[in-house]
Amino acid sequence: MVEKSFRSSLRSNTTALYNVISVALLFLLWEVLAKVLSSPFFPSLTDVLSRAARIMVNGDIEGYSLLYHAFASILRFFSGFGLACITGFPIGVVMGLRREIYNALKSIIEPLRFIPPIAWLPLAFLLLPGYLRYVMIIWLGAFFPILLSTIAGIKRTSPVYIDVAKVFGADKKSIIFKVVIPSALPEILAGMRIGLGVGWMCIVAAEMMGGEPVGLGRLIIKYTELLQIDASLVGLFSIGIIGLLMNEAFLQMEKRFFKWRMEVKI
Known part of the structure; x- marks a missing residue:
């Protein structure tokens, strides 16, 4: 040992x-x-770090600090991602348990999941006010990975587990919550991790195209238009670092609360 x-x-x-x-x-x-x-279009790492410190302390050209931009993006992201989790998971469970419901809605779900979330931006800008636009785009990006992984996990539950539970007198509710869902958790969590990554990429892209003054995507666009590449890279690397930290936090949560499952870290 x-x-x-x-x-x-x-x-x-x-x-x-x-x-x-x-x-x-x-x-x-x-x-x-x-x-x-x-070249001014290929700044050194020291230039980027120096610029990051200045934006952190003094703010950007409009006075917003790097932390403020990051906080705005993270808040929008978790609003959309949280909504995707609380809708994708239960709907996926129902569709996984009742195949006829999935088959009836398959012709709607399958085409929609192949539409890039960013393609919905023009419609979102027309129909929704500022904050809800971003929530919708993130929700679209994260919803389908969570939904489909939940459906797949539920469907792949071994019939042996269910039969054993029935032998011991478990009712339908107990079988669903104590056998089927725990058995499907590895795939459900994998779908949530995928949704987390897709949703984070969606919020940044949406901020680049949206009209809000704050957000990491907006920070990149501001400085790219001014040809200040070192400042653009500050926003770019902030996106990557925050994405890495969120992924690691998710993995640690899995490890702490679901110790029984085999750890496969990617």
Whole structure:
């Protein structure tokens, strides 16, 4: 047991070391290329970090700080993602349990899920006020991965589990909540992680096209129009870092509350 724990710790530390080395090499290559090219459109990492500090302290050209932009994007995202979870999960459970409902709605669901969420932006801008536009776009991006993964997870529940529960006298409600849903949780959570990533990408793209003054997507567009690429990269990297942190937080939540499932980290 001790040896297994030691090997696991060693493997984890080795992976972390490899990640640090790869990031350091990337940054070094970036610095070298920036010096060689000496172009205002290819700023160095030090320039980007310096600009990030200035935007953090002094704000952008309109006075909004980097944290304010990030907070605006995160708030919009969680509004849409939360709505996608509380609609996609129960609807997916119902459709997974009642195949006839899914078959009746399949001709509606399947075409809609192939429409990129950003394609709905013009319609969202016409029909909805500012904040709700972004919630709708994020909801569209996150809803279908959650819905379809829930349906798939419910359908793939082993009949053996259900039969054993019936033998022990479990009623229909107990079978659904204590057998079927727990069995489907790995796929449901995987769909939520996918929805999280898609939803985060959608909010940033929507902010780029929307008219709101704040948001990381809007920050990128502001400075790109002014050809200040170092400031644009500040917004770009902020998006990536926040996305990474949200994904890691989701993984830690899985590990803490669902210890019984096999851990597969991607």
